[in-house]
Amino acid sequence: MRVFRNIAFGVIIVSVLIVGLVAQAGSYLLAFTSPAAEPQPSDTEMTPYAVAGEHPVGVRCLGTDVAAIPLTVWYPSLEPPIRDSSLTYAYAINMLGADSATAIATSEGNAEPGAAYDLVDGPFPLVVLSHGFAITASSYGWLAEHLASHGMVVVAPHHHESLDPGVLWQSTYDRPNDVQTVLSFVDAAASPGGDFEGLIDTETVAVVGHSYGGYTALAAAGARLDTGAFNTACDSAYATDDPLVFLCDALSPRLGDIADAAGVGSVPAGLWPAWSAPQVDAVVSMAGDAAMFGEPGLGAITVPVLTIGGTADTDSPFQWGTQLTYDHVSSDRKIEVALEDAAHLIFAGDCTSVRRILSLVSLGFCSDSSWDRTEAHDLVKHYVSAFLLSELKDDQAAGAALAPTLPEVADVGYRAEGY
Amino acid sequence: MTSTDTETGGAERQSGDKKTSRLKRLARAAGILYLTILVIYPLSTMVRSMLVVPGDAAATAQNIAESETLFRWGMAGEVTIFLIEIVLAAVLYALLRPVSRAISLGASLARVAEGVVMAAGNVFTSILTLVAVGGAGYLAVFSAEQQDALALFFQEANDYVVLTWGFFFALSLLLTGWLVYRSGFIPKIPGVLLMLAGIGYFAQSYGTFVAPGLADVLETVVLVLAIPGELVFALWLLIKGVDEEKWQASALAADQARL
Numbered sequence: 001m002r003v004f005r006n007i008a009f010g011v012i013i014v015s016v017l018i019v020g021l022v023a024q025a026g027s028y029l030l031a032f033t034s035p036a037a038e039p040q041p042s043d044t045e046m047t048p049y050a051v052a053g054e055h056p057v058g059v060r061c062l063g064t065d066v067a068a069i070p071l072t073v074w075y076p077s078l079e080p081p082i083r084d085s086s087l088t089y090a091y092a093i094n095m096l097g098a099d100s101a102t103a104i105a106t107s108e109g110n111a112e113p114g115a116a117y118d119l120v121d122g123p124f125p126l127v128v129l130s131h132g133f134a135i136t137a138s139s140y141g142w143l144a145e146h147l148a149s150h151g152m153v154v155v156a157p158h159h160h161e162s163l164d165p166g167v168l169w170q171s172t173y174d175r176p177n178d179v180q181t182v183l184s185f186v187d188a189a190a191s192p193g194g195d196f197e198g199l200i201d202t203e204t205v206a207v208v209g210h211s212y213g214g215y216t217a218l219a220a221a222g223a224r225l226d227t228g229a230f231n232t233a234c235d236s237a238y239a240t241d242d243p244l245v246f247l248c249d250a251l252s253p254r255l256g257d258i259a260d261a262a263g264v265g266s267v268p269a270g271l272w273p274a275w276s277a278p279q280v281d282a283v284v285s286m287a288g289d290a291a292m293f294g295e296p297g298l299g300a301i302t303v304p305v306l307t308i309g310g311t312a313d314t315d316s317p318f319q320w321g322t323q324l325t326y327d328h329v330s331s332d333r334k335i336e337v338a339l340e341d342a343a344h345l346i347f348a349g350d351c352t353s354v355r356r357i358l359s360l361v362s363l364g365f366c367s368d369s370s371w372d373r374t375e376a377h378d379l380v381k382h383y384v385s386a387f388l389l390s391e392l393k394d395d396q397a398a399g400a401a402l403a404p405t406l407p408e409v410a411d412v413g414y415r416a417e418g419y
Numbered sequence: 420m421t422s423t424d425t426e427t428g429g430a431e432r433q434s435g436d437k438k439t440s441r442l443k444r445l446a447r448a449a450g451i452l453y454l455t456i457l458v459i460y461p462l463s464t465m466v467r468s469m470l471v472v473p474g475d476a477a478a479t480a481q482n483i484a485e486s487e488t489l490f491r492w493g494m495a496g497e498v499t500i501f502l503i504e505i506v507l508a509a510v511l512y513a514l515l516r517p518v519s520r521a522i523s524l525g526a527s528l529a530r531v532a533e534g535v536v537m538a539a540g541n542v543f544t545s546i547l548t549l550v551a552v553g554g555a556g557y558l559a560v561f562s563a564e565q566q567d568a569l570a571l572f573f574q575e576a577n578d579y580v581v582l583t584w585g586f587f588f589a590l591s592l593l594l595t596g597w598l599v600y601r602s603g604f605i606p607k608i609p610g611v612l613l614m615l616a617g618i619g620y621f622a623q624s625y626g627t628f629v630a631p632g633l634a635d636v637l638e639t640v641v642l643v644l645a646i647p648g649e650l651v652f653a654l655w656l657l658i659k660g661v662d663e664e665k666w667q668a669s670a671l672a673a674d675q676a677r678l
Contacts, residue, residue, distance in 0.1 A: 013454075013654075013657065017454075017650075017654075019458050020458040020650075023461035023462045023465060024646060026461065026465050027460075027461035027462075027468065028461075028638070028642055030468040030469065031464075031468050032468075033635050034631075034632065034634050034635040060564070061477050061563070061564060063563055087475075088472075088473060088474020088475050089475065090472040092472065092475075092478055099481065099485045100481070100482055100485040101472075101481070102469060102482075103475065106472065106474055106475065114564060136478070138475065138478065353473065355468075
């Protein structure tokens with residue numbers, strides 16, 4: 001009897017010890033590292049639009065008490081921020097639920113929360129920024145702030161989704177709908193007497209997105225789902241075990257649900273109705289998904305397109321996203337930027353301070369085997385800013401910076417038409 | 420030997436046995452209480468780590484509002500810890516008193532002070548955070564962003580409260596380590612390890628206040644120094660307890676010295 005009691009006692013003690021040690025390790029590994037030293041500014045001789053613009057930037061978060069969908073708005077403001085680093089952006093993912101973001105890294109920003117709108121130099125073009133699937137809008141603060149400094153108002157809707165591939169089908173319909181909702185809200189708010197009066201020019205609009213946000217941007221610009229093209233792409237992917245099978249698994253069995261949500265009735269055999277917003281003048285897709293559109297669906301896009309991707313992307317494979325988009329949009333002006341050997345999340349948040357576990361285990365959130373994230377972000381800032389300035393503000397110098405005849409930037413593949 | 424002598428001897432033995440079993444119980448209680456803290460504390464801090472986003476007020480406030488139950492469980496863990504700390508302080512005082520009554524009292528008072536600062540600081544700032552994200556009508560005088568900022572303000576203050584109780588905890592560990600080292604009824608090694616843990620906590624609290632840039636390194640230092648000391652001490656008390664004969668001798672010597 002005594003032996004059994006001793007064994008039970010030992011088991012309990014060992015169990016408690018294991019729980020305690022695991023909890024201690026978890027607590028330590030989940031904590032954030034101190035912010036890393038300021039990264040060295042990259043050489044911007046070849047990428048002049050990677051440098052911040054002349055406008056000080058403000059930022060405001062609008063809840064559902066103000067807008068139909070939660071929004072974060074970056075805008076040119078009247079006065080420079082009081083401090084150099086006035087806020088922290090969380091690079092976060094909705095892991096636990098659609099309304100509960102888990103931060104994996106943070107970075108410093110220069111936008112001033114609640115700063116006064118610059119109504120003297122406005123109104124400014126509108127950029128709708130669509131975040132990646134289950135990634136928060138603030139994860140893209142680095143890009144939004146940069147665009148606002150170049151004289152654009154960036155409005156980022158918070159798409160309501162959690163990190164569950166089982167709900168990707170829902171986002172397929174909800175996201176283009178969210179863009180329409182945002183545009184309607186901004187249109188009303190920019191009218192006389194509205195909060196954005198004099199700040200936003202709602203006649204000049206671009207949609208920018210990363211990953212499923214890239215899909216969202218393309219859909220808003222006119223791309224149409226194509227069942228036949230998607231099925232063909234998936235057949236090919238299954239045959240070759242292409243990473244596209246992830247998207248196929250998530251969407252193919254749920255096309256009927258998407259059709260129901262969209263009120264289309266039965267699943268169209270070919271092209272679906274457009275979910276586009278007619279106001280959209282230009283579109284930027286960063287590692288955006290496009291296989292569901294296929295060649296015919298992408299051909300419906302006629303506005304200028306900038307498509308950027310990493311050639312080592314296994315989440316939204318380059319050939320099924322970035323390359324497919326460039327090859328098949330009907331736009332007169334289009335650009336493809338290929339970051340050689342870059343992966344999918346290179347376009348996500350800055351990682352100045354990260355959870356310790358990420359500095360021990362590379363999960364791809366903050367590390368890329370071939371690229372320094374700051375350098376990659378500088379390239380993205382350059383191309384996106386130059387493209388949007390050229391298309392939305394008719395900036396000739398910016399357009400010239402996109403000419404395919406310019407010297408090549410290292411580790412960047414570049415194709416362009418119309419510049 | 421008379422029958423009276425026999426009766427007296429029996430009573431003394433009985434008293435000695437009682438004391439022995441009381442000592443065993445005390446040591447075991449201290450071990451269990453210590454281990455309980457070693458499990459609950461990291462779980463509580465893990466909850467905070469998951470919900471609080473350094474510098475991002477909106478995300479922090481939203482996370483806490485959305486996971487309020489989890490946040491409250493984290494608070495409950497902290498409350499449990501400071502209640503345990505007070506009981507543990509008394510138990511350790513009773514165990515280590517024969518070595519030095521004054522220093523044992525000092526170690527226990529430092530441990531109680533740690534618990535009080537934890538209650539007044541960590542738990543209170545968490546309560547204020549909950550009020551800030553609670554959306555009470557009178558908070559409408561603050562904008563939503565200001566309410567979020569309040570929530571993060573209290574949570575960031577919380578980090579400094581941890582450093583503040585760290586001073587008291589470090590002192591308690593140093594004194595307890597010294598008492599264990601000198602005791603003779605517990606091996607010297609746990610004493611040395613406890614003193615190292617105390618030095619680690621002192622380094623973290625002082626170091627982070629003076630040189631915040633070293634916070635990362637200091638957190639690793641405290642983890643490496645503190646866990647072995649506290650764990651070994653807790654397990655020793657739980658499994659081996661104290662050498663009762665030496666404890667009795669030490670207690671007797673202390674009593675005689677006091678007389």
